[in-house]
Amino acid sequence: MQAKALPGFRDFYPADLALRAHILHTWRAVASRYGFEEYDGPPLEPLELYTAKSGAEIVGQLYNFTDKGGREVALRPEMTPTLARMVAARANGLKKPIRWFALPQLFRYERQQRGRLREHFQLNCDLIGEPGPLADAELIALAVDVMRAFGLGPGDIKVRLSDRRVLRTLLLASGVTDQQLPAAFQAVDKIERAERRALAEPLAAAGMTAGTIDGVFAAAALRGLPAVEAALARAPGGEETGRPLRRVVEALGAMGLGEFVEVDLTIVRGLAYYTGTVFELFDAGRTLRAICGGGRYDGLLEALGGVDLPAIGFGMGDVVLAELLRERGLVPADVSSIDVFVAAISEQDVPEVLALAHELRDAGLRVEYALTTQAVGKQLRLADARNARAALVIGPDDRARGQVMLKDLRGQGQEPVDRTQVVERLARMAAVV
């Protein structure tokens, strides 16, 4: 067998790359609409950038090695530490709120599965310096509008929205202690993937009573803002705690995006650093992994970069998104095509073919011609396979008359055109998309 790409890494054939380019172009276009500016950092970083705050066990999922200078380095698994460093270095000079996005290729060493490789491209959007709920709504709206730009509507994808402060308040009201909160968060996070009995076991082991455990499951079962607010009304300080979540939902509703949003407290996100709003985007049938996930991380920039700024961000990978687009038939067709194919009748016509092809290319058209002398029919078959919209056929007779034959390959007709007018004629045709 021939050498293949490493497990979890992809070869992009032209059709694959066309889809990837479509995704990256759309990401850039929508982020720009929101006034976000693109930045980037190195794909290779010091290992300690990722281990300093997360601990050594994370090394197991990093592509890390010692470079020739003896430095411990890692391929970037996420963008946030790089972002934190860059923002911290110029924090005083950057106008707030900072709206930045990046399209990094990220790497993680773990066993691959469908929708989950060892390498992927990710749209990373962060809004830094604004703690209020309107910033949260702005960022979620950006994620939703990316979906809409791909042609996906509220029947295709949903935003599952939660707020860790809300969940925390409800859990505390049920009798969960501060020490028990991490265990309770973890149980809520897994509630859809595990049996209730299996989840209750560690909670009991953490010292919770049966009644408190019931309270944990009750909070996780709440769906929709009214149900969550009703539960909050019975918790100390609940009304106050629920205000940001309500504002986020209302703002998204005002933007006309309310149909996409589902309040669901089981969205916890694994990361310990989220402090408030958290959300994930899923396909409506929930057959695929999350398309996008993010949340508010108000303490993280200080921990990573030493600058205390509130922030909210999300990451959206290309792998699950591409699967969804393929599934829904939203992949742009006809990705490769040329404008003009220039065919020679005889070998004596080749110099004229070369001259004309070059003039057309100078005019910005996409042009191909046969690289060996071959029958006209064969050249036109190649033109057809290339999705050319027109062919120019040049033979001795045409040259003698100072003309070329222009064939419309999307239709059937053909007509002689003066050699002096060909370039202008075709340039005009190509301009009409």
Place this chain on the structure above:
RNA sequence: GUGGUUGUAGCUCAAUCGGUUAGAGCGCCGGACUGUGGCUCCGGAGGUUGCGGGUUCAAGUCCCGUCAGCCACCCCA
């Protein structure tokens, strides 16, 4: 990293109970067709049946190992 499952041509698949030289469609190359594409017809190339070992007169088929894909767990920055 753990457990399960699947590997046949570029792609999608076939091959009876273990039995002759592993086939088909699509795609690709060439021809019919030296002044005209799509269609059609004809021909061709392309396989260490993922890889290695074992059982057997005989292995794509059975057994073991390994690699890879998929599924679940772990994790999801």
